[in-house]
Amino acid sequence: MKLLKSQIEQKTGSGWAALLPEEPEDMWHAYNLIQEHDLIRAKAVRRVSKTSDAGSTSSQRIALDLTITVTYTDFDVGSGQLHVSGRVATENEYVKIGQHHTLDLELNRKFTIEKAEGWDSVALGQLKEACDASRRAQLWAVVLGEGTANICMITEHQTILRQKIEIAVPRKRKGGVDGHTKGMDRFFSTTLSTLLRQMDLPNATTSPQEKTLPLLLASPGFVASAFLTYIKAEATRTTNKPLLALLPHITIAHSSSEHIHSLNEALSSPAITNKLSDTKFSRETALMDKFATMMRLDDGRAWYGPREVERAVDKGAVGRGGGVLLINNALFRAQNVGERRRWVRLVDRVRDVEGGEVRVLSEAHESGKRLEGLGNVAAILTFPLEGLDEDDLGYLLKIFNLLSDIRHASELDISLSLLNISIV
Amino acid sequence: MPPKSGFSRARNVDYDDDDVYDDEDYYDEGGQNAEAEDAMTADDKEQMRIGTIRVREALGNMSDSTSDQKIQEALWHYYYDVSKSVSYLKNKLGTEVKKEKTKPISRFDQAASVADQNAPTTTGMSTHVHVSHVKEPARPAAHRLPLRSISIPTNAAATDFFWDVPWGNVPFNRRGIITVDAPHYKGALLGGSSKLAALAAKRRKEREDAEAAAPKVDSDADSAIAMLDKLSVRTKENNNPSRQSRYLVRRRSPSPVLEAPKEPETEEPEVPQPAVVIESPAQRASASLFASTLCGTDAAAKQPPLQLPDLSMPLAAHQSYNTMDAFSGPSPDDIKRKSKLANGDLAESVEKLAVADEPRTKSKNLNVVDVFEKSGMKRMANFVVLGHVDHGKSTLMGRLLYDLKVIDQRSIDKLRKEAELIGKSSFALAWVMDETSEERSRGVTVDIATNYIETEKSRFTILDAPGHKDFIPNMISGASQADFPVLVIDASTNSFESGLKGQTKEHILIARSMGMQHIIVAVNKMDTVAWSKARFDDIVKRMTTFLTEASFLEKRITFIPLAGLTGENVAKKIENSAGHWYSGETLLEALERIELPQRNVRKALRLSVADVFKGDMRCPLSISGRIDAGTLQVGDVVLALPANETATIKSIEVQDAPVDWAVAGQIPTLHLTDIDPVHLRQGDIVCAPKEPVKLVKAFTSKLLAFEPVLPMPVEVFRSTLNSPGSIRTLSARLNKFTGEVVKKKPRIVKPGEVARVVVQLERELPIEEGMRVVLRERGRTVGAGLMENVA
Numbered sequence A: 001m002k003l004l005k006s007q008i009e010q011k012t013g014s015g016w017a018a019l020l021p022e023e024p025e026d027m028w029h030a031y032n033l034i035q036e037h038d039l040i041r042a043k044a045v046r047r048v049s050k051t052s053d054a055g056s057t058s059s060q061r062i063a064l065d066l067t068i069t070v071t072y073t074d075f076d077v078g079s080g081q082l083h084v085s086g087r088v089a090t091e092n093e094y095v096k097i098g099q100h101h102t103l104d105l106e107l108n109r110k111f112t113i114e115k116a117e118g119w120d121s122v123a124l125g126q127l128k129e130a131c132d133a134s135r136r137a138q139l140w141a142v143v144l145g146e147g148t149a150n151i152c153m154i155t156e157h158q159t160i161l162r163q164k165i166e167i168a169v170p171r172k173r174k175g176g177v178d179g180h181t182k183g184m185d186r187f188f189s190t191t192l193s194t195l196l197r198q199m200d201l202p203n204a205t206t207s208p209q210e211k212t213l214p215l216l217l218a219s220p221g222f223v224a225s226a227f228l229t230y231i232k233a234e235a236t237r238t239t240n241k242p243l244l245a246l247l248p249h250i251t252i253a254h255s256s257s258e259h260i261h262s263l264n265e266a267l268s269s270p271a272i273t274n275k276l277s278d279t280k281f282s283r284e285t286a287l288m289d290k291f292a293t294m295m296r297l298d299d300g301r302a303w304y305g306p307r308e309v310e311r312a313v314d315k316g317a318v319g320r321g322g323g324v325l326l327i328n329n330a331l332f333r334a335q336n337v338g339e340r341r342r343w344v345r346l347v348d349r350v351r352d353v354e355g356g357e358v359r360v361l362s363e364a365h366e367s368g369k370r371l372e373g374l375g376n377v378a379a380i381l382t383f384p385l386e387g388l389d390e391d392d393l394g395y396l397l398k399i400f401n402l403l404s405d406i407r408h409a410s411e412l413d414i415s416l417s418l419l420n421i422s423i424v
Numbered sequence B: 001m002p003p004k005s006g007f008s009r010a011r012n013v014d015y016d017d018d019d020v021y022d023d024e025d026y027y028d029e030g031g032q033n034a035e036a037e038d039a040m041t042a043d044d045k046e047q048m049r050i051g052t053i054r055v056r057e058a059l060g061n062m063s064d065s066t067s068d069q070k071i072q073e074a075l076w077h078y079y080y081d082v083s084k085s086v087s088y089l090k091n092k093l094g095t096e097v098k099k100e101k102t103k104p105i106s107r108f109d110q111a112a113s114v115a116d117q118n119a120p121t122t123t124g125m126s127t128h129v130h131v132s133h134v135k136e137p138a139r140p141a142a143h144r145l146p147l148r149s150i151s152i153p154t155n156a157a158a159t160d161f162f163w164d165v166p167w168g169n170v171p172f173n174r175r176g177i178i179t180v181d182a183p184h185y186k187g188a189l190l191g192g193s194s195k196l197a198a199l200a201a202k203r204r205k206e207r208e209d210a211e212a213a214a215p216k217v218d219s220d221a222d223s224a225i226a227m228l229d230k231l232s233v234r235t236k237e238n239n240n241p242s243r244q245s246r247y248l249v250r251r252r253s254p255s256p257v258l259e260a261p262k263e264p265e266t267e268e269p270e271v272p273q274p275a276v277v278i279e280s281p282a283q284r285a286s287a288s289l290f291a292s293t294l295c296g297t298d299a300a301a302k303q304p305p306l307q308l309p310d311l312s313m314p315l316a317a318h319q320s321y322n323t324m325d326a327f328s329g330p331s332p333d334d335i336k337r338k339s340k341l342a343n344g345d346l347a348e349s350v351e352k353l354a355v356a357d358e359p360r361t362k363s364k365n366l367n368v369v370d371v372f373e374k375s376g377m378k379r380m381a382n383f384v385v386l387g388h389v390d391h392g393k394s395t396l397m398g399r400l401l402y403d404l405k406v407i408d409q410r411s412i413d414k415l416r417k418e419a420e421l422i423g424k425s426s427f428a429l430a431w432v433m434d435e436t437s438e439e440r441s442r443g444v445t446v447d448i449a450t451n452y453i454e455t456e457k458s459r460f461t462i463l464d465a466p467g468h469k470d471f472i473p474n475m476i477s478g479a480s481q482a483d484f485p486v487l488v489i490d491a492s493t494n495s496f497e498s499g500l501k502g503q504t505k506e507h508i509l510i511a512r513s514m515g516m517q518h519i520i521v522a523v524n525k526m527d528t529v530a531w532s533k534a535r536f537d538d539i540v541k542r543m544t545t546f547l548t549e550a551s552f553l554e555k556r557i558t559f560i561p562l563a564g565l566t567g568e569n570v571a572k573k574i575e576n577s578a579g580h581w582y583s584g585e586t587l588l589e590a591l592e593r594i595e596l597p598q599r600n601v602r603k604a605l606r607l608s609v610a611d612v613f614k615g616d617m618r619c620p621l622s623i624s625g626r627i628d629a630g631t632l633q634v635g636d637v638v639l640a641l642p643a644n645e646t647a648t649i650k651s652i653e654v655q656d657a658p659v660d661w662a663v664a665g666q667i668p669t670l671h672l673t674d675i676d677p678v679h680l681r682q683g684d685i686v687c688a689p690k691e692p693v694k695l696v697k698a699f700t701s702k703l704l705a706f707e708p709v710l711p712m713p714v715e716v717f718r719s720t721l722n723s724p725g726s727i728r729t730l731s732a733r734l735n736k737f738t739g740e741v742v743k744k745k746p747r748i749v750k751p752g753e754v755a756r757v758v759v760q761l762e763r764e765l766p767i768e769e770g771m772r773v774v775l776r777e778r779g780r781t782v783g784a785g786l787m788e789n790v791a
Ligand SMILES: Nc1nc2c(ncn2[C@@H]2O[C@H](COP(=O)(O)OP(=O)(O)OP(=O)(O)O)[C@@H](O)[C@H]2O)c(=O)[nH]1
Pocket: B387, B388, B389, B390, B391, B392, B393, B394, B395, B396, B426, B427, B430, B443, B444, B445, B446, B465, B466, B467, B468, B524, B525, B526, B527, B528, B562, B563, B564, B565, B566
């Protein structure tokens, strides 16, 4: 995304930014940036009916700049289309204030956003990330098993399932493996043709400058390597130049299943991390792995769930020296403004007050989905804590105990703040 | 070359060789085809594909003797005109078939007659036939091309298609050719595969039954029968010499194999006689699709009704084609009517339909439970062979089959030679089970291999599971069909130990959590430790500890020291004096003795689909899987879930032999009609339409954790079903013994703990209370659960 112009006040965060989405991924960013109540200004096409002096009405499509107050956003992951609905906020010749309109944000068409609540740290972070011009990692991945293949596009922030292929492959049967062999051939040929259609390989001669994206094949057992063998054979047989050119960009990795959630494993496998070390998704995957490992140790240094994590932060356990807050960006899209504020505050506190590390995960990646299963927030603590998951009464009792042997005022402060939170 | 895909086993060195091999393979096969395909548009290809299927169907059993290429050439020439291509091919084949097929036929016939006798003997022969067959020049080209199995035409499609086929309007002389060709079908039918042969036998029997049941056949039919008789006599004369000689060969070679007594199959003894009788059913068989077209799919589902329309068909052609048209009138209605029917009265209304259509078949309406209980059937048991990779499971089973003469010496020699060729001679016995090229070249079992053995007292189904951790999904689907496991352990130094950390352990946990209570532990490769009693005792001690921890009762564990490669203590007691310290059972004796779980024959039908394939030319699809509860019989209408589509059981096979019914505990193959293949896939449940399984999107489960459990994505296994899902919430940690809630909403469930969790599925699937599930994450089995209720 290109930042065309912005005017944001450091102190209050009020102001606007004019943005130009340039690639499909930018729609995802826009989706995450635009909140309910924000003001969005963009080109719109609107049908207006005019009543002439003679009294006849004529209907006409007019392109005009519209500003709306957002009520609802709708993002289609597959096509990357973003529809922003709202009410017209500034009147003009054709539309009145308060009328409904849905803006379809499009690539290479600029829009301006003004945050209703001002630009908080998270919004600014998102804006920065969205406009980071450095070349982003992208790759194709096929997770497959016998008869099932998931063709995915993995970008910096999203894992997009482009096509799921399911072909009935008969299993091996006593005295006859023909059905199985034929089934596998059919499966491979369907998968390859679908993949090629999806990848839309650049024709090497016409656009040599376009980079071929790497392709990852992951499967349990030997399916991925058998598929690679098939691709090779097919490339040579058909002397398909773009396909031949793709061959060196294919990597094989292991996954424990053909299901898309196994992408995680493939992405954290050495074969991949060596090639694409510093990508958002490999960092996030590694982080979730680390969290899961600590969770399994069960030594009280890994916690998940909103309440538990907030309590851990309150106790100062997610700070300098290894404290990590993992939070899904879905939380910042909360419809409820208060809810969003709650998470922004937590992030700010960990980062600015506690000195811990904050990682905003994209829930459009598999690692983010895992975090989603854990309640969208998790934390790695600097020291073990127990009982964060106790219900409020038990928790209160604990705090009373704590209060009873208070010696310093500062401790009292902390305890009181804990008390406050649990009462609220 | 790609990296070695995460397998750390040394054997993968073969990898590159295969690639080369595969490439060549591909060129050979694809070569001739390539140009044609390049020049073809997608439309053309589709037409070609459909055309090929149709031609194959029209050719019936004859199609076995022609390659796809020939068919496609013919289609190309005739601009996809199926009927022209068919008659061209038939003419051509009529002359060619004789010389081309002589050699294979004799082998086929052997296989067929073996199949005719009984199940166990079939295996060796058909395996053998298959292997030798691949070398035929016509074959490989055919087997690469996506045919037959592609999109199997539904009955509706068949209806369309058959209107073109010149049954009704060919000049009489050409029709004559068709009938004269009949003996060739017949030859192929008998020999084509053991299944077809078995079916022929079944049809024969059914025809007899039907004749007995419906004596009032109308005059048309009568004359038709007469005509057919004439035909069959004539054709028999024509082919007499060759057939006689084939019979001799057929009868001779397999007979010594027959040691085990077989189930009384009435047709068995009088083989030369039935040969004549079979002929007419064989002819009918090829026309039956047409018949089904005429009479509507419902009628087609029942076998006996097929015969009459079949017979009357040539007559109809003589008289007026229009009568047939009128005849076919009701069928679309029937179809519609049927599809409109709610699950409720389906069975009943289908019966009505059958009655209305023709005076002949319906389901025999057996009281299967009674019949089963009175049948005095042999004890039947299914066991799954488990254990860590390379511990010798397949070899042990190959040995068992060999020693019981299910596999003959010649086939073994052949396998051995082939295995030697790629430097894997030690795998010859394993290759009996490992049949795919991938499995053979890598020396690893990938998917369950099914085989049958029979002893005096029992009939066993062997399910040889893969040991490699990547194939545990397949292992689970195999184990879910078994009554008890045979755990194979490699006694050699370190192997046992590494297995214990690996899949020996995981397999045991899975088997136990599926409810299996008895276990045979085959302490294998004892030859490599010189039959050391100390080693055996040590393994027994450690395994006993482990198994009792996994809650197997000690008295239900049987340990046997044996060697699969050499065969000691498998079917025969050890002769080597080094092993005389052991005087217990052989593996076979233990298999005979082991106690079997109760069969739920009286409950509602539940069959978990293990495989969907095209096993019968005349059925859109066939499925196999274990009947977990209830019974079924030919003619039954069953409901496939989650598709919620009904199908009619056209025929049933158990252990490769046709039967009229099957009961819980058996693993039948069902040939289905009235259903589109898209509606069935592995993991589906086939049940009685009146007592369907509920579809659920989420359910609570009591879960025993083997690994730490968090809310996380998992793979959910329910017998043969494998679906992505997730553990949504950890509701409570439970007391292991009382089931009381110990802690609400635990943040983690640790190994060994029992918890109540909510499992979310990716889509609605048939799972009901009391069903067992296994949850896996990242290739590890994290827990086993019992479905409690819908969440
Ligand atoms: N010495 C000896 N070797 C054996 C014995 N049984 C099997 N083997 C060898 O062990 C190797 C593996 O045998 P398989 O039967 O393929 O093992 P498996 O357990 O079926 O392997 P997977 O199905 O891949 O898990 C082969 O080389 C066999 O020859 C035995 O009793 N003694």
